[in-house]
Amino acid sequence: PILGFSYSGANSQSLTVNWSGITAPYTVYYRLAATSCGSTLNSSAAKLEIGQQVTPGTFGPDDWASIGSSYTLSLPYTGGAGTINWELRKYSGSGCSGSYTTVATGSVTPPSAIQYTFSNIGCNDDGYYKFVVSDNCASNVASSCTHLHALAPEPSTQAYGISGGRTRTTISLIWTSGDGMERLVAATQGSTTYTGTIPADGTDYSSVTANSYWPSAGAFGTNTRLVYRGTGSGVFITGLQPSTWYTFRIFEYNWDNSCSTTSLNYNTTTNSSNPKAIKTTARDFEEGSSLLAGxxxxxxxKPNPVESDLEFSLSTAIEARYTIQIVSVDGRVLFTTDQVYPIGVHLVNISLDPKVFSGGVYYLRVLGVNESIQQMFVYLP
Structure with missing residues (x-):
C-alpha cells in the first residue's frame, strides 16, 4: 500500500489519483482495473518515475588555471528529472550579475557530469562564471558564482640562501634568486617568525610601496613591510631599530605580459633559509663605518666610487676560510677569491680590470662561517 493514496471519479470516464507524502526520487508501478457489467478488465503494468528537480551544488569562490593549458570547470548537482540542459555564462563585471555572454550549452542525463573544458586557457578566459540548468521540473536554476583565474606558470624554484650583514640600523640582505620573473621581499619586525601577508595568486600588490628605507616601506601584513620588488639578488635596508629581530621572506613570481595584473602566480613555498631571521646589533660603533656578521x-x-683598486678591511673573530666576490646587479659573479684568514684585521686590495668591469654599480660580497655580508659600490674607471 502507498500512504496518502486516494482517487476520485471512479464512476466516470476520468479517474483522478492523488498521492501525498512521496519524497522524490520515487518509482511507482501501477495497473488499472476497470469493472463493468460484472466483468473486470486489467490494463498492462506501467511504471511511474517521480523525479527530483535538479539542484546545482556550490562552486568554490575561486578556480585557478594555467595559461596555455586545458582546464575543466565542473558543476556538482543533485536530482535531475529527465534530461538536464545547461548553459555556461561568463559575466562582464566583477561578479555574476549584469550582462553576460554564453560560453557553451549542453545536455546530460543524470548522473553524468555537467562540465565544460577550456582547451587552451588564455588571458581572456579570466573572469566570473556560473552555470544555469533546467530539467522537466525546473527552469533556469542558477549555480553559485566562481572566479576563474588565468595564471602564468608558477616559478618552480624559490629563492634561497638568505643572509645579511648588519649594523645597529641597517641590514645588507643577499640571497640566491629562484627562476621567477621578479620577487617580493617582505620583513616582519620584532619577531623570529614571519607574520606578514602570503601573496595570493592573481592578486596585484603594486599598490604596496616597496622601499628599502624601513619607515617608507608599505605595510604587508602584521608588523611586516615590503622592502623590495624586482629582479635582483640583494637589497640594503636602512632605518631599522637597534638590537631588533627582522624576519625576511622572499616570494618568486611570474606573470603573462598580455594580462600582467591578473595572471600573477606566486611561489609561496619555504626552505631552510627562507624565511630568515636577522637581528640588528646593539654595538655602538661609528654609524655607517662597517658591516657586521656574526x-x-x-x-x-672608501673611496666610493672606485677608480682603480677596491680596498676595505676584513675583521675576523675566528680563523676560517672566507670567500670574497664581486657580483653584478643581476647576480653574476664576476670575481672570486678565497683563503683562510686568521683572527685579526686584514687589509684587502682588489685591482679591478677594466677589461672585465665596465663602469657601473656592483656588490662586494664576503662569505664565511655560514654567513655573508655585502655592500654596494660604484666603479668609475
Missing part, C-alpha cells in the same frame, strides 16, 4: 666584519669601501 663572526666577521668589513669596513665600507
Amino acid at each position: 663572526e666577521f666584519e668589513m669596513t665600507l669601501v
Whole structure:
C-alpha cells in the first residue's frame, strides 16, 4: 500500500489519483482495473518515475588555471528529472550579475557530469562564471558564482640562501634568486617568525610601496613591510631599530605580459633559509663605518666610487676560510677569491680590470662561517 493514496471519479470516464507524502526520487508501478457489467478488465503494468528537480551544488569562490593549458570547470548537482540542459555564462563585471555572454550549452542525463573544458586557457578566459540548468521540473536554476583565474606558470624554484650583514640600523640582505620573473621581499619586525601577508595568486600588490628605507616601506601584513620588488639578488635596508629581530621572506613570481595584473602566480613555498631571521646589533660603533656578521666584519669601501683598486678591511673573530666576490646587479659573479684568514684585521686590495668591469654599480660580497655580508659600490674607471 502507498500512504496518502486516494482517487476520485471512479464512476466516470476520468479517474483522478492523488498521492501525498512521496519524497522524490520515487518509482511507482501501477495497473488499472476497470469493472463493468460484472466483468473486470486489467490494463498492462506501467511504471511511474517521480523525479527530483535538479539542484546545482556550490562552486568554490575561486578556480585557478594555467595559461596555455586545458582546464575543466565542473558543476556538482543533485536530482535531475529527465534530461538536464545547461548553459555556461561568463559575466562582464566583477561578479555574476549584469550582462553576460554564453560560453557553451549542453545536455546530460543524470548522473553524468555537467562540465565544460577550456582547451587552451588564455588571458581572456579570466573572469566570473556560473552555470544555469533546467530539467522537466525546473527552469533556469542558477549555480553559485566562481572566479576563474588565468595564471602564468608558477616559478618552480624559490629563492634561497638568505643572509645579511648588519649594523645597529641597517641590514645588507643577499640571497640566491629562484627562476621567477621578479620577487617580493617582505620583513616582519620584532619577531623570529614571519607574520606578514602570503601573496595570493592573481592578486596585484603594486599598490604596496616597496622601499628599502624601513619607515617608507608599505605595510604587508602584521608588523611586516615590503622592502623590495624586482629582479635582483640583494637589497640594503636602512632605518631599522637597534638590537631588533627582522624576519625576511622572499616570494618568486611570474606573470603573462598580455594580462600582467591578473595572471600573477606566486611561489609561496619555504626552505631552510627562507624565511630568515636577522637581528640588528646593539654595538655602538661609528654609524655607517662597517658591516657586521656574526663572526666577521668589513669596513665600507672608501673611496666610493672606485677608480682603480677596491680596498676595505676584513675583521675576523675566528680563523676560517672566507670567500670574497664581486657580483653584478643581476647576480653574476664576476670575481672570486678565497683563503683562510686568521683572527685579526686584514687589509684587502682588489685591482679591478677594466677589461672585465665596465663602469657601473656592483656588490662586494664576503662569505664565511655560514654567513655573508655585502655592500654596494660604484666603479668609475
